[in-house]
Amino acid sequence: MAKGQLILIGLGLYDERSPSLEALETMRSCTTLFAEFYTGLMAGLDPTRLEELVGGPIEVLSREEVESRAERIIEASAKGDVGFLVQGDPMVATTHPDLRLRAHAEGVATRVVHGASIYSAVGVTGLQLVRFGKAGSVPFPHPSYLPTSPLEVVHQNLERDCHTLLVMDIVADEGRYMTANEGMDTLMTMERRLAERRSGPLPDGAPRIDGDSLMIALARAGSPEPVVRAGPLRTLQREDIGPPPHLLVVPAKLHYMEAAYLHAFAGLPAELVPDEG
Numbered sequence: 001m002a003k004g005q006l007i008l009i010g011l012g013l014y015d016e017r018s019p020s021l022e023a024l025e026t027m028r029s030c031t032t033l034f035a036e037f038y039t040g041l042m043a044g045l046d047p048t049r050l051e052e053l054v055g056g057p058i059e060v061l062s063r064e065e066v067e068s069r070a071e072r073i074i075e076a077s078a079k080g081d082v083g084f085l086v087q088g089d090p091m092v093a094t095t096h097p098d099l100r101l102r103a104h105a106e107g108v109a110t111r112v113v114h115g116a117s118i119y120s121a122v123g124v125t126g127l128q129l130v131r132f133g134k135a136g137s138v139p140f141p142h143p144s145y146l147p148t149s150p151l152e153v154v155h156q157n158l159e160r161d162c163h164t165l166l167v168m169d170i171v172a173d174e175g176r177y178m179t180a181n182e183g184m185d186t187l188m189t190m191e192r193r194l195a196e197r198r199s200g201p202l203p204d205g206a207p208r209i210d211g212d213s214l215m216i217a218l219a220r221a222g223s224p225e226p227v228v229r230a231g232p233l234r235t236l237q238r239e240d241i242g243p244p245p246h247l248l249v250v251p252a253k254l255h256y257m258e259a260a261y262l263h264a265f266a267g268l269p270a271e272l273v274p275d276e277g
Contacts, residue, residue, distance in 0.1 A: 004031070006077035006103045008090035010115020011035075013222025015044030016053055023113050027054040031080035034073060038063045038172040039095060040087030041245040043220055058085065062173065067095060070102055077108045089117035118247065121221035122165055125228055125249055126261025133162030138183045138248070140169045140176065151190040151209065154250050158207035166248040177244035180217035184237050184248065209233070209250070216249040216266065217241055230266040 009026055012018025019027070027033060035058050037045075051058050066073070076082045090096045090112050100110045123129055134157060136150040150166065157164040166187075168178035178186075191209050211234035219227040219241040227241045254262070256276045262268035 004077050004080040004082060005109035005111065006074065006100065007081060007083050007111055007113060008096055008100060009083050009085050009113045010089040010117070011042065011045075011050075011085055011087055012115040013088055013118070013121055014042055014220065014224075016046055016050040018042070018222060019115060020113070023115060024053060026113050027083050027085070028056075029081060030056075030083035032076050033058045033083045033085060035060050035085035036063070036066050036095075037087060038170070039093040041170060041172070041177055042087050043243060043245060044223060066099065070099055073099065074103050074106050074108055077103055077110075078106070086115075089115050089119075092117050092119065116222055118167070118221055119165070121226075122218065122247070122249065124221060124226055125216050125218060125230075126265065127163050127216075127249065127251060127258050128255065131161075131163050131252065131255075132165055133157035133160055135165040135167065137167040138169060138178065138186050140171065140178060140182075141186055141189065146186070146189060146193060148190045148193050151187055151194065154187070154209065155207040158250070158252055161252045163252050164250040166250065168244070168246050168248070170245075178246065179244060180219070180241060180246040180248050181237055181239075183246070184215060184233050187248075188233075214251055214254075214272065216251060216262070217246060218249065219244070219246050221245070221247070228262075228266040230262040230268040231272075 007026055009023050033056060037060060047058065073082060073084065086096060103110050134153050136153040138150050139147065154164045166183060168183050170177055187209050211232060213233045215233045215236050216228065216230045217236050229236055229239055229241055256274055259268060259273040263270060263273050
């Protein structure tokens with residue numbers, strides 16, 4: 001009979017002040033605390049300060065330790081309450097539901113303490129969340145291979161008049177965090193790859209990403225001073241929105257209220273704001 005439980009705890013998005021009161025109280029009650037930071041970046045986090053707040057050590061695990069050697073986490077959870085700390089919300093990255101399933105299969109009780117995630121913080125763009133379609137992630141280009149599936153997701157969403165959230169790639173163990181500028185460059189490369197595969201021109205009205213495409217770049221969502229910039233791709237490509245984490249949103253046709261918000265808070269040019277009506 002399992003004596004403990006595995007508790008997946010969301011830390012929120014930015015620093016040691018981001019976890020909820022419930023998350024902090026739960027961490028303080030655990031006998032062991034593990035954390036992973038390879039699925040997301042908390043740009044302002046001071047791990048030492050977080051340990052001071054919860055009153056005990058936190059062991060940071062690598063991707064391999066979580067995904068290939070999860071037995072250690074589960075065995076510890078069978079003996080006492082184990083907190084597994086993650087950036088954002090625990091149920092967003094596929095790694096964490098998989099860990100919960102493994103614990104459940106071993107008869108270990110589990111529960112989740114939610115935290116703010118990028119899926120809620122993207123609301124700072126002023127876009128209506130009900131209008132978002134399928135999300136995607138933009139990978140760092142490989143010298144011999146670059147998937148175009150993220151761009152195809154954008155095309156499909158645009159055809160349905162849906163906004164697209166695009167998460168930028170992370171290689172945490174190398175300290176590599178894709179910027180919105182790199183993400184836009186990569187989308188343009190993907191568009192060229194798709195054009196090379198086509199046997200003829202695009203049909204009239206077919207979605208396409210080019211220099212005139214409207215983009216929204218978001219930096220450090222959840223921080224005290226997030227940066228949101230909106231405008232044509234060729235304009236945003238030249239802007240510096242500061243350090244990561246970054247993400248991109250490719251909006252569909254903007255509602256007046258969405259455009260007015262982006263004009264007021266993200267620098268959307270006035271000529272791109274439609275008439276109210």
